[in-house]
Amino acid sequence: MVAEKSALPKSVAQVKVLAQPGFMPAEPRSAAEPHIWRWRDLRPEALEMGQNVHDRERRVLRLGNPSLAPRTATTNTLFAGIQVVMPGEVARAHRHTPAALRFVIESRGGYTVVNGDRVPMLPGDLVLTPNWCWHDHCNDTDEPMIWLDGLDTPLNGLLETVFYEEYPDEVQPPVDVMDKGLTRYGGRALLPRWEEHHGRHSPLMHYPCEEARSSLVRLAELAEGSPQDGVILEYTNPLTGGAVMPTIACHIQLLRPGERTAAHRHTSSTIYHVVEGRGASIVGGEELAWESHDVFCVPLWAYHEHVNTSSEPAILFSYTDAPMFKALDLFREQAHPDGRLGA
């Protein structure tokens, strides 16, 4: 029997009168400000951390946006970090609901195991470890491995959806063949049809550098590309043609020497990593000059444009929460009325 014992379990004092005029802003302004982290600063710190911090788990320089402190977040919903795995180390196996990606900066080999599949990691490779997939990392080479960690931990924090589980052993069992997933799902528009993939994320965990780079270079010879992004490719889930994960989309783009993009803004935020080249981005009124391996962020609804200031192609990798906003019908995009911001 459910007794009517509870009088008022909580006070109603919380009830307040709302005088609403102006309680909503005409348009959003993100708490996150534009920010750039320079590789010339990050790399020494990363290596020093590699020497001095000993950790069976993960050793990560967090690229926390100062404007968002004390939250550990790079934009409102996305996180970027620099992870280091020293020679001979493993980062032990676990899984979590936050979706993660790795974009390799320095490596002579080494690998990530995702749900039992051993995925090699070489510079420029994109490796996914989606929502609730087991993953461990191992550096079996003589040089440190350094990569960019991208996660939606801030989003999962906001939505209170973090689940976490440790693998029963330190690492997943060894396998005899590497990169099975790439062999299965990495053909050009070819898919195996004797098995079903469960899950909303891509079945492909490895997007090798060379393929993306050479596709970009070939495309840059024959296509203008987007006014706002130049020649840009999305890494996709080959089973759907959509984003690699429901909360994060990944892109790689090439800016030709001297190319300047048109300015626009959108409700999604983006974190950029400079794969190669030199240029600058004007983001929310600030000019961020960048070069190889720098990391910078474009907060929600901040106008931005990019320029390649050099005489070589510049290549940017980026990840964004746009799929989430589109799924929720909260995606908006707006061209800057002046077209371009810079000179």
Place this chain on the structure above:
Amino acid sequence: MVAEKSALPKSVAQVKVLAQPGFMPAEPRSAAEPHIWRWRDLRPEALEMGQNVHDRERRVLRLGNPSLAPRTATTNTLFAGIQVVMPGEVARAHRHTPAALRFVIESRGGYTVVNGDRVPMLPGDLVLTPNWCWHDHCNDTDEPMIWLDGLDTPLNGLLETVFYEEYPDEVQPPVDVMDKGLTRYGGRALLPRWEEHHGRHSPLMHYPCEEARSSLVRLAELAEGSPQDGVILEYTNPLTGGAVMPTIACHIQLLRPGERTAAHRHTSSTIYHVVEGRGASIVGGEELAWESHDVFCVPLWAYHEHVNTSSEPAILFSYTDAPMFKALDLFREQAHPDGRLGA
């Protein structure tokens, strides 16, 4: 020319070492606690507010969850309020990205205008004012109108996606025919095919009480319903068979006299409004006894079960953020290992 003027626009001092063991919890625990707001407290306050507060906009008792203060939120993502429109008043026209619904508690008439369509509001009616739809309210009767306001303002706050715009005039133009949308889209599985509906939300803004109530009563005679929810109907977008809005789903359910549901929990949160009847819900270990027009919330990942403690049917209206979690692949559900919590 983009000068390399900017040295380091932001310090890298933000970079920190992360020793991660245990940085993620095994499962989430919402900052929101279970809470109930009782109609016997709310109604007098609402009417007093109606007398004393004068506002051209909206007069709302905010059911802020004390555990979430200073945020104005009922669960982490959803808001509930009690809105009062006094005889002769209008609440002037505006639109915003937060999605809203109204569930009418007291009214002798009166209406909401949504994107030009005049929608009557009678007790038990559900009225939608989705993302970016113009809406104004008018009470042209002699009695106060009181309704439950449901919004995803907390979610839009978390995601920094609030856009707001005032209508150029106080109200939208008068119309000669009421409830055109209901006539168009409110047939039983009948849809007009000479026009296209744009937008991801339902084209139907009005779900009259009588239809929902009588469907429930008829169903309760022939179906067991769900172990966790009894006989439960979802208000749907007739163009898709899915949720009425991408971020909010609405349901109405009937618990038979003495019926007790099975306990479960999910990553979505839910706000309940007692349409009629008397019973109790055990939510996250707390027993919340309820009766007509009370409002209570079930936070994310809190076990809950409901019981009708009376000898009459009990009817609950509820709204939930489940469609968002499903779209992001973050929806999880778990039955309580003991089946039922209460005696």
Place this chain on the structure above:
Amino acid sequence: MVAEKSALPKSVAQVKVLAQPGFMPAEPRSAAEPHIWRWRDLRPEALEMGQNVHDRERRVLRLGNPSLAPRTATTNTLFAGIQVVMPGEVARAHRHTPAALRFVIESRGGYTVVNGDRVPMLPGDLVLTPNWCWHDHCNDTDEPMIWLDGLDTPLNGLLETVFYEEYPDEVQPPVDVMDKGLTRYGGRALLPRWEEHHGRHSPLMHYPCEEARSSLVRLAELAEGSPQDGVILEYTNPLTGGAVMPTIACHIQLLRPGERTAAHRHTSSTIYHVVEGRGASIVGGEELAWESHDVFCVPLWAYHEHVNTSSEPAILFSYTDAPMFKALDLFREQAHPDGRLGA
């Protein structure tokens, strides 16, 4: 061991040279010609058949299009028939892959059992018996039941996909409650959420006359409707908002007194049944004058327009293979260059 015994199992003489110029027409011309079957002829024949033909199965006047003989087809893909069930008779239970619908013309009661659900049949009701659903019919009244049978048997014949199975007993077991499916799925944009419907067709087998008729009449007061079809409603699958069955869509439309529609044509074909009223259709150059309960067909790619020649509303029920053509990307539609054909 697979022996190489077979030299050439079939001659290659079949191989022929193709000189292709002109082997494809600029546009299609259906083998089916426009045709009308008049109720004043059909009804006496139907009743006479009811007296003289004794059949445990089904007694159907086939509305075979003379231009398609010896095929039993009304258009290239669709069939229409007039089925009669005499007082006290049953049409025994079976199922087949061809999808079927019944539109009731005369009845004082009687019912169809579809997959165990007993569905009443009154004049103007639409009853579905989709692909592979068990169905039997029973007339437990004192008057003959007469209805329009609509099937895609010609399509299934063309595609060689007819499967058929007899029910082990003459009829499906009796039930205590009628029309459970309508109670479950027939609410206005309300869906039960404790059960999953399997199958691509509508879970709703019964679309009562009164609902469709009254929706049409209300809509005709406030909407222009489509230039080609007037005020037209589609009977839909409430779980998807789409066609009731993957191969057949059903519509009901109202033409106001004197209303004449614009002429167009499409790759789908349509069979019309006059629910009430008097008018004419110009189809492929032929004028077909119609009145209550007449049946006529519009073949693929034939221009057609309708006119209500009376001073009362005219109501037409119709079914079409358009969903198939849309699924196969073979749907095309074209307005007549002159707008209207008739005077």
Place this chain on the structure above:
Amino acid sequence: MVAEKSALPKSVAQVKVLAQPGFMPAEPRSAAEPHIWRWRDLRPEALEMGQNVHDRERRVLRLGNPSLAPRTATTNTLFAGIQVVMPGEVARAHRHTPAALRFVIESRGGYTVVNGDRVPMLPGDLVLTPNWCWHDHCNDTDEPMIWLDGLDTPLNGLLETVFYEEYPDEVQPPVDVMDKGLTRYGGRALLPRWEEHHGRHSPLMHYPCEEARSSLVRLAELAEGSPQDGVILEYTNPLTGGAVMPTIACHIQLLRPGERTAAHRHTSSTIYHVVEGRGASIVGGEELAWESHDVFCVPLWAYHEHVNTSSEPAILFSYTDAPMFKALDLFREQAHPDGRLGA
């Protein structure tokens, strides 16, 4: 005014009584019988035709199934032909609603132009010319080009949906860059995002041999594949992960030396082309021994199994109408009760 002049525009004599018991078969039996066309017969005929037939359009050996004569069809819905383009020839530009594919057998170069994109054709390449895409072919080499033509002309014939249009000029304009579509859409799970593809078919018109072949070989080393098909890959639309065209899916499969597949049947029909290797298929009770470049068909609902009787891998290309049956909910599949048919 629409006069009531027309008495009975068509006789009602067509109306007949239907005594239906047994009018539908328990399961379908295709009019098409299993058939094989051997390359040792086809090639000389093709080359002789190349010498003797002069045609500005297309020169095609039609692989009409004798059991379907006088229809020009290989299965009920699909057509196969052997097309020859002699050195220096062009097959002039046109488009039609039947969807087409080409699988190249012999070629030293030469190309097809599809909607303005010049696509090279080398042995083993798959080239699409979908519904309503302009296409012309040109052999600018010194050797004859020979390929397998696959079309759904029989389906379009059955459905009466053939539209055809000649290009204003003999060929589409020359281009400076070849295979732009492959550069755009042929990356491994990489898609350009600055342009929208219109149409339901794949945006990719060229699936080069080498990619498919090497994917198969790599997969055969690590995967069992399907019991019924061995290691099988589907050529997909990279924008959706689905079939290349709404009416036709294309696959390539590898049978290891000695591998014998399990027998099954389905409502779809399939046309096979032996890319390389030697083996046999038991189809509908007939054993069809095959070797390189032979073509054979599996009619609807005929049990079939394949065996590689050699000590080298065998590779089969095939195309099927399965997507159509799935779209219409008419796809059925059944394993043979005995598992395997052959010894």
